[in-house]
Amino acid sequence: MGKWGVAVRCPECGHEMEEGLLQGVQRVAWVRKRHRLSLWPKKGEILLANNPLQDFIFPAWICKDCKKIIMEYGDKEIREG
Numbered sequence: 001m002g003k004w005g006v007a008v009r010c011p012e013c014g015h016e017m018e019e020g021l022l023q024g025v026q027r028v029a030w031v032r033k034r035h036r037l038s039l040w041p042k043k044g045e046i047l048l049a050n051n052p053l054q055d056f057i058f059p060a061w062i063c064k065d066c067k068k069i070i071m072e073y074g075d076k077e078i079r080e081g
């Protein structure tokens with residue numbers, strides 16, 4: 001799973017997911033608990049994009065029936081601190 005052009009199956013219904021892109025602007029992070037002030041990653045968290053002047057874009061697969069998206073975040077570092 002995860003390679004562009006390869007079939008990705010929905011973890012809920014098992015149907016093949018539709019390939020596309022997850023696009024947005026500025027900042028996005030995977031966090032364990034909601035951050036109130038900054039998105040700067042804490043231990044075990046990942047800052048996926050931090051581009052004040054640009055968009056971000058990741059390969060992503062969607063199941064519109066189950067409302068699930070799986071995305072690939074590449075080589076972003078997991079915050080160890």
Ligand SMILES: [Zn+2]
Nearest residue numbers: 010013063066
């Ligand atoms: Zn599904």
